[in-house]
Amino acid sequence: MNNIFVYLEIEDGIVADVSLELLTKGRTLADKQQCKLEAVAAGYQLDKIGEQVFPYGVDTLYLADDKRLSPYTTLPHTSILVNLFKEEKPQIALMGATSIGRDLGPRVSSALFSGLTADCTALEIGTYEDKKAGKVYDDLLYQIRPAFGGNIVATIVNPDCRPQMATVREGVMKKEIRNAKHVGKTVKLDVSNYVSDTDFVIEVIERHMEKSKVNLKAAPIIVAGGYGMGSAENFKMLYDLAAVLGGEVGASRAAVDSGMAEHERQIGQTGTTVRPKLYIACGISGQIQHIAGMQDSSMIIAINSDPDAPINTIADYVITGTVEDVIPKMIKYYKKNSK
Amino acid sequence: MSFNIVVLAKQVPDTRNVGKDAMKADGTVNRAALSAIYNPEDLNALEQALRLKSTIEGAQVHVLTMGPARAAEIIRESMYRGADGGYLLSGREFAGSDTLATSYALAAAIRKINKVDIIICGRQAIDGDTAQVGPQIAEKLGLPQITYAEEILDFSKREITVKRRLERGVEVVKGALPMVITVNGSAANCRPRHAKLTLKYKNAKTVSERQASSTDYTDLYETHPYLNILEWGASDIEHEPQWLGLSGSPTKVKQIESVVFTAKESKRLTPADGEIEELIKELIANHTIG
Ligand SMILES: Cc1cc2nc3c(=O)[nH]c(=O)nc-3n(C[C@H](O)[C@H](O)[C@H](O)COP(=O)(O)OP(=O)(O)OC[C@H]3O[C@@H](n4cnc5c(N)ncnc54)[C@H](O)[C@@H]3O)c2cc1C
């Protein structure tokens, strides 16, 4: 009762990173609230899920194991969460802001009449005063997210309804093992008590999931290009620089929209959130929506011909010049000085 | 055979073109500085509806929108592109609705429209980017849903096959109507306005728009019933007052801050060879690279 739940997303028997990141966050919140961290997995052949998630500090793992639950479809997974939440009455429920989480979350929130905040970038615990009703609420979940195209940051609370639900994008929270040896309790659900036959009305006929080729989140160095790169031809310089430094290439939305880079390389509010050791922003102006996805990089170098580009205000090193001039020099002097 | 398609479309502030004057000095949004547009993915939804209409004999497309009086513009715009008409759900009872209260009201309106075979929404509205209203309506109506639809591949005997575009792949799914579909921005663009339809419908108005306008066209609206855009208030839909508007919204905004990034102390360099080489040496020395 009154615990924190994380919905586990599973593909090919592997728990998604975003779920592990949420477990890490959920563990911290549960410590603060002095409650349990619980996880729920719905799918088929889930024997190996426990060993993947217990190290993140899961106290109880609920398994709904049934052939019909994989691949994911909306209604049966909704029924499992809705019925389980009715029994367990969690205070907080978290899921990934993914194609699955954003399909499932609103459905569950609608059934339980509880509020849901999509795409949170931070989750905290705090108090809330409802001045009109003259009520003070302690220990609410602050669901913090950008709004209005990233121009404002809003803190949302759900004072009265439970669970307080939020989705978070992959890469926004950090994942961290709590205790590699920890083993929590496993509860196997009797699936037929949770779903009904009418839940299986949508049939998946075909499914092609690709493993992402680009792993921006894990890259210690990111060389990112913006509209200022000018052309797909010029963009190739970034691959050269990334190759010599051992990094990955990222992009702004303007670069993606203009076809210079693939969508999966986009960094920012509607792309991936990254926090590498070094971020080199090349021909990126530094609009709020871009900065939202890279501001936590340990070191930022900005290369921009405009001395007043907004990106410069958050950069550790500002090189005022053109990418055509600066990038080849960086490659040249790295080759000369390394080893 | 009658076949009723309802498209949910929302009028939104154009957050994609936020200029400097979009934020007021006190950090709140200056809505007046943003133009109101047809939510982009709702146009993709409309296109899918119009395509279905063209393949199903007797099919009709109606657009349902909840918003202020001026949101009737969305319905007219839809008619210019081929919709048969629409409904505006408007009134102060709906003010302050979060996604749950919005879906409650829209679901009630859909029940009132009655005999709806398919409900097509956009994936998400750009003012909040939540992507919640479609699935929440489906739940309230007890209907299945297909989200992230990119293309309707097949429709026959009340079964629909849809290609979904997901973050990491594609899926083809099949299900029986009635249901709710939410359409992705990657789906086909909406056809442009049709000149003849634009002429035909340019005087289509809601009752409040007619009352606000100085000329009286009563005759026109009696002889041309298709020019009447239906306008519903809270009293027209079956509802429990506590689920509408602010009181039906479990989420509350505690605080809003405009985004300011704390400027760092940065080192300024020129592209001179010596400066770039120094920088690279420094980064190697402190193990940032290499
Ligand atoms: C809801 C919403 C979500 C968004 N999400 C994202 C997101 O996730 N990620 C994202 O990146 N954007 C996002 N955006 C878009 C964002 O607002 C900006 O439009 C975008 O980041 C701009 O990209 P840019 O900096 O590459 O292009 P520009 O703003 O056009 O900047 C180009 C820069 O290159 C410089 N330049 C030009 N030529 C050269 C040269 N030869 N050498 C060096 N410098 C040069 C210019 O001085 C300029 O600073 C979003 C917008 C909205 C409304």
Ligand SMILES: Nc1ncnc2c1ncn2[C@@H]1O[C@H](COP(=O)(O)O)[C@@H](O)[C@H]1O
């Ligand atoms: N006020 C509204 N009127 C009509 N349709 C809406 C409204 N709000 C949301 N929708 C529909 O629900 C979709 C998702 O909206 P949202 O959950 O706000 O991102 C939109 O693309 C619309 O199709």
